[in-house]
Amino acid sequence: xxxxxxxxxxxxxTNPRPRAASxxxxxxxxxxxxxxxxxxxxxAETRLDEKLRQAYFWIVNNAIIxxxxxxxxxxxxxxxxxxxxxxxxxxxxxxxxYSSFILIPLLNFAVRRRCLLVGGPGxxxxxxxxxxxxxxxxxxxxxxRAMQHGQPQMTISDLLGNPLPADLVNAQKMDDIRIAWxxxxxxxxxxxxxxxxxxxxxxxxxxxxxxxxxxxxxxxxYECPEAAWYLTANDDAGGGTYQVIEALRDRIxxxxxxxxxxxxxxxxxxxxIEENIRPEEVMPASLIFSLAESDRLEAEVRAVTFPxxxxxxxxxxxxxxxxxxxxxEQFEYKNKDTAKLAGLEVNVLLASETGKDRLKDLGAQxxxxxxxxxxxxxxxxxxxxxxxxxxxxVTLDDLRQIxxxxxxxxxxxxxxxxxxxxxxxxxxxxxxxxxxxxxxxLANADYDRLNLDTDDPVAALEADxxxxxxxxxxxxxxxxxxxxxxxxxxWGKGRKLYGHLYDDLLKLKYLHQRYTNYLRWLxxx
Amino acid sequence: xxxxPRITGALAARLADQRDRYxxxxxxxxxxxxxxxxxxxxxxxxxxxxxxxxAVPAAAVxxxxxxxxxxxxxLLSRDLLGPASRYPLITRGWKVLLxxxxxxxxxxxxxxxxxxxxxxxxxxxxxxxNGEAWIRALAHMAPACTxxxxxxxVGQVLAWQAGLAHYRAGALQVAARLPVEVAGLALGIxxxxxxxxxxxxxxxPWLTPAQAAQGGELAxxxxxxxxxxxxxxxxxxxxxxxxxxxxxxxxxxxxDAQATWWLCADAFGATWHRAETPPAANSGLADTxxxxxxxxxxxxxxxxxxDLSPFSxxxxxxxxxxxxxxxxxxxxxxxxxxxxxxx
Numbered sequence: 001x002x003x004x005x006x007x008x009x010x011x012x013x014t015n016p017r018p019r020a021a022s023x024x025x026x027x028x029x030x031x032x033x034x035x036x037x038x039x040x041x042x043x044a045e046t047r048l049d050e051k052l053r054q055a056y057f058w059i060v061n062n063a064i065i066x067x068x069x070x071x072x073x074x075x076x077x078x079x080x081x082x083x084x085x086x087x088x089x090x091x092x093x094x095x096x097x098y099s100s101f102i103l104i105p106l107l108n109f110a111v112r113r114r115c116l117l118v119g120g121p122g123x124x125x126x127x128x129x130x131x132x133x134x135x136x137x138x139x140x141x142x143x144x145r146a147m148q149h150g151q152p153q154m155t156i157s158d159l160l161g162n163p164l165p166a167d168l169v170n171a172q173k174m175d176d177i178r179i180a181w182x183x184x185x186x187x188x189x190x191x192x193x194x195x196x197x198x199x200x201x202x203x204x205x206x207x208x209x210x211x212x213x214x215x216x217x218x219x220x221x222y223e224c225p226e227a228a229w230y231l232t233a234n235d236d237a238g239g240g241t242y243q244v245i246e247a248l249r250d251r252i253x254x255x256x257x258x259x260x261x262x263x264x265x266x267x268x269x270x271x272x273i274e275e276n277i278r279p280e281e282v283m284p285a286s287l288i289f290s291l292a293e294s295d296r297l298e299a300e301v302r303a304v305t306f307p308x309x310x311x312x313x314x315x316x317x318x319x320x321x322x323x324x325x326x327x328x329e330q331f332e333y334k335n336k337d338t339a340k341l342a343g344l345e346v347n348v349l350l351a352s353e354t355g356k357d358r359l360k361d362l363g364a365q366x367x368x369x370x371x372x373x374x375x376x377x378x379x380x381x382x383x384x385x386x387x388x389x390x391x392x393x394v395t396l397d398d399l400r401q402i403x404x405x406x407x408x409x410x411x412x413x414x415x416x417x418x419x420x421x422x423x424x425x426x427x428x429x430x431x432x433x434x435x436x437x438x439x440x441x442l443a444n445a446d447y448d449r450l451n452l453d454t455d456d457p458v459a460a461l462e463a464d465x466x467x468x469x470x471x472x473x474x475x476x477x478x479x480x481x482x483x484x485x486x487x488x489x490x491w492g493k494g495r496k497l498y499g500h501l502y503d504d505l506l507k508l509k510y511l512h513q514r515y516t517n518y519l520r521w522l523x524x525x
Numbered sequence: 526x527x528x529x530p531r532i533t534g535a536l537a538a539r540l541a542d543q544r545d546r547y548x549x550x551x552x553x554x555x556x557x558x559x560x561x562x563x564x565x566x567x568x569x570x571x572x573x574x575x576x577x578x579x580a581v582p583a584a585a586v587x588x589x590x591x592x593x594x595x596x597x598x599x600l601l602s603r604d605l606l607g608p609a610s611r612y613p614l615i616t617r618g619w620k621v622l623l624x625x626x627x628x629x630x631x632x633x634x635x636x637x638x639x640x641x642x643x644x645x646x647x648x649x650x651x652x653x654x655n656g657e658a659w660i661r662a663l664a665h666m667a668p669a670c671t672x673x674x675x676x677x678x679v680g681q682v683l684a685w686q687a688g689l690a691h692y693r694a695g696a697l698q699v700a701a702r703l704p705v706e707v708a709g710l711a712l713g714i715x716x717x718x719x720x721x722x723x724x725x726x727x728x729x730p731w732l733t734p735a736q737a738a739q740g741g742e743l744a745x746x747x748x749x750x751x752x753x754x755x756x757x758x759x760x761x762x763x764x765x766x767x768x769x770x771x772x773x774x775x776x777x778x779x780x781d782a783q784a785t786w787w788l789c790a791d792a793f794g795a796t797w798h799r800a801e802t803p804p805a806a807n808s809g810l811a812d813t814x815x816x817x818x819x820x821x822x823x824x825x826x827x828x829x830x831x832d833l834s835p836f837s838x839x840x841x842x843x844x845x846x847x848x849x850x851x852x853x854x855x856x857x858x859x860x861x862x863x864x865x866x867x868x
Contacts, residue, residue: 025789027681027695033643034605035596037636140546275552282549 048289048297049390052110055135055287056388059102063131063279064124065265069097070433071401073389087424096389104256104405105132105230107384109189109289110297113377114210114229114251116195116409119258121234126193128258129230130280133189136228137288140280143191146184150197152241156205159198160185160215161222174219181222185215188227188294195231195248197241207248226298253377255408257433304383305393309453314378314399316452316500317443320362321411322369323502326353332506336368347416356496358418362439362446363499365419367412374410381406396444404436411436446500457487458504465511469518477519484512531571536578539590540570547594558602565607569597573606573616577623577630585631592634596642605646612649614656615642621660625667629676640677644684652761653794654688662687662711669707678703682711688794690730697726714738729847730791731863746864748822748829748849754788754795755779755859763797764857770841770850771806777843777850778806779859790848790861813844822849824864836860 031037060066072078075095082089101117101124108115109132117125126147133143148159161181171177184190190209192198198206209215210229215222231252271277289297326349327338336346346367350358358364381402386394413420413428413435420429428435452459461484469477488508491501532540540547555561574593581589600606600615610616622641623630629637648656662683663676670676678699685696700708701723708723709716718738725741726732731751732741756762763786768779777788778800787800810816816823820837823830833839833851840854849862 025691025695027685027692027699030647030681030684030689030692031640031643031677033646034600034603035635035639035642037639037643271556275556276548277552277556278545278549281546282553 048293048300049387051287051289051293052106052297052388053390056098056102056106058284058287059106059131060099063283064102064128065261065268066099066101066124066259067262067265068099068101068259069093070100070259071098071103073097073397073401099259100256100405101128101258103385103388104254105129107381107388107402108132108230108254109135109228110301110387111380111384112188112226112228112294112298113253113380114231116252116255117230117232117258118234118255120260123258123260125232125258126191127280129189129191129193129232131283132228132230133187133191134280134283135287135289136187136189136294137290138187138189140278142187143189146187147191147193148184150192150194150241152197152199154198154202156202156217159202159205160209160217163218163220177218177220179217179220179222181215185209185222185224188225188291190227190229192229192231194233196233196244200242200245203242203245203248207245207251210248210251249409250371250373252409254381254405256405301380301384301387304387304391306379306383307393310394310396310399312452312456312459313396313444313447314375315503316447317403317440318370318375318378319503320439320443320499321366323363323497323499324349325497331509334502336366340368347414350414351416356498359422361498362442365414365417365435365439367414368410370407370410374407378403378406400437400440400444403440404433407436408432411439458507461487461508461511465514469514472518472522474519474522477515477522480515481512481519484508484515532575534575534579535581535583535586536570536575536590539578539586543590550594550598554598554602561598561602562609565609566598566601569601569607569616573597573619573623576620577627580624580627581631582628585634589631589634593638596635596638600642605642612646614649614660615645618642618645618656618660622664622667625664626676629670629673633673637673637676641680644680647689648684648687651689651796653796655794656687659683659687666707666710669710675703675707679707679711682708686712686734686793689796690791690794691789691796691798693730693789693791693793694727697723712738729863731848731865733792736866743827743864743866745867746824746827746829747867748824748831748862749865749867750860751792751848751863751865752790752795752861753858754790754861755797755857757857762857767840767854767857768852768859769808770843770852770859771808772843772845772850773806775845777845777848779852781857788850788859795861808841808843810842810844813846815842815844815849817842822851822862824849827864829864831862 072091072093073095074093078094079092080089081092105115105117105128117128119125129147130140130143133146134140138146148154159182161179164178164180167177192206195203195206205215209224213224213226215224322335322337324336324339324346325334327336327342328334339346339349350364353364356364378399382394382398385398385402386392389398391398413432415429419425428438447453461480464480472480488505491505495501551561551563551566555563574590574597577593578586578590597606600610604611606616606619608616618641619638623638626637626641644659645656648654648659659680663680666679666683667676670679681692682696682700682703685692700711700719703711705716705719708719712719712722712734714722714734715738721740722734722737725737726734729737729741755764755768758765763784764779764781766782768781768786771778771780777790779786779788785800786797789796789798814825816825817833817839820832820834820839821830822833822842833842836851836853836856838854840852841850843850847863851860851862852858853860
């Protein structure tokens, strides 16, 4: 049921008392009364994180019926209930929690990335994207008209624009041809509806806009402004009328599912029908972000601190997946990319590896590792989530909550891994978010078991290196080299090679090489 | 809701253009307040909004319509506007004033319309205030105003003269900041007389601006009843029992069996305000030019005197130096006396 407009504040004073006798009257009080004339503070002073939260709560309370709290935060131990034959767990969060279907698109709005909304038809994917357009200050009409609808006959001209016919006839050179660019290209919110119904050739043109922020026709370039993208699809497997090209799928930064409608809220739908209410038409003006505010919002998100200890855990998690010992002889090539480029099935090679605990090896659960782009997106969205919650720095909980949505399409599960055969784990074959969150939890448990916050020889060597090479004597450099070699020797004593060790070893090799080069230079002085 | 065929012009065009949005706003408001009447709102659109919107410049129509539509919904929902309004003065003010102030409404829609609405509300709820006179006077002065600020300042000066006596001091300060031509119009005197009037008025609340403009000297002063105020609560007054008067810091305090009120009174009206009783209030005539002996009150410097027998039994006699306030133990009224010119 639509609730009343956002947060009405009781008029002050809320505990009025008779005035003292000597108080003088202010003639300005003539213009105070039932109409509130309080002016909002100048936009430069508006707290944008507060505004973002207000937008979230307005949407969940008035616009999209999404009574879900799948992004759970806890202030203390939550209450947990087990139900059903399969021992399904329902957890009652003890702190403010959020619906991913509302929150993730909002975070995407803040950081201007590319969000894919997936789910069955009629679940509110397009409605959510339209709300983001309204939040950016566009009218509903403009947003709807600018929305690009994927369809099998969509051409590049349909998507980007057409050369002016007169110019085509009269032009003596390409530069003379002017292009009538489509108006959606200049918008700060770009919506592609059913992007998996766009023909492959047109997908390539879309990729250029998404990836490089420009459109190109007949050598004419249109530079697009920074924008938040919203793409919708009925499935996230990349299938549809056309297979989505890998490069385009890879440009998606975050994936969020539209959850099924909870039928206990049917009354709200009934009211909307009867009252003909369209929430996108009545978004309060105070929630709308101007261009300047959007720029400032993005800058403030980037300024959120990423604490070193949290960063270390992300490094540890991310390093689990790339290593594939049997892929190559050269140490630097021992990764899943080598195998893929050679046309080999990664899962077959993983299965052939013996000696390691394949249940414990997190890398065995995936067919690929994480790209630089994926890591940067994780960092960006983690900051956005921390910012949304009003915190000055990212917490481990923020990482835990956001990573599954960012890596949803980035980490491909190796379903042949024995992990998925273990008791209670078959659910992770279908629950991608749950699986990635489980991966993160397992990585953190391993991190704690290894006590890496306090006992990390590579971190100690990194710290030494970061103090700089200048001024080091030959003896000091040789001492560092010995330290590195000693760690390598220690690790070589029958230690199994898991993913995180792979990155550590390459780092040690890097440090060793830097010191070696410096020593050679020292010896020539 | 569709734009009624009786609504024409710029408002009709705007409503048609943004039909979905305005309909959604109305639906949302009615959801919060189910008694909101579509017919009443249509009437407000036709009779109250249309004249204003159709009078503003074309470029301002969208912003003005949006603001007035929102305000009208809000006020109608609270029975402050429309045919069933608790305060018909507000509706009347919208109909008469806003079209005349269209230029200023276009410039700052919410500020101008909101401020005027709040002023009309105050005039409506203040007993004895003459809201109609205020509307007429402000409408008459509209052509003389060159800025939004001027309109609002003139409104303050006129509100005092419409009976909001507690704004006297502030209104006189505002008048002093107005251009003399505008101040003269607002005070009903010639521009050349404004400085004299503004110099005299603060010292004598019982002078009108026209009298003050003459210098305020009384050739034949008499101590006369200048106003009676208050009354029994059952008949619309503030008191449940005959009050007793005190004065504190130049302010008259009237206390009955339940509460204390302070009284602001002058030539244009009298207003009451709840107050806490101060610890040290003067209940007599000390340090004033007045005396009261037996039943006779006298203004010593002028010699003017008055027999207060008709007001017996006297409960209290106090003064702030200019005004003599008398209460009776058998009346809920408060009697104010001052020196006036008797021709």
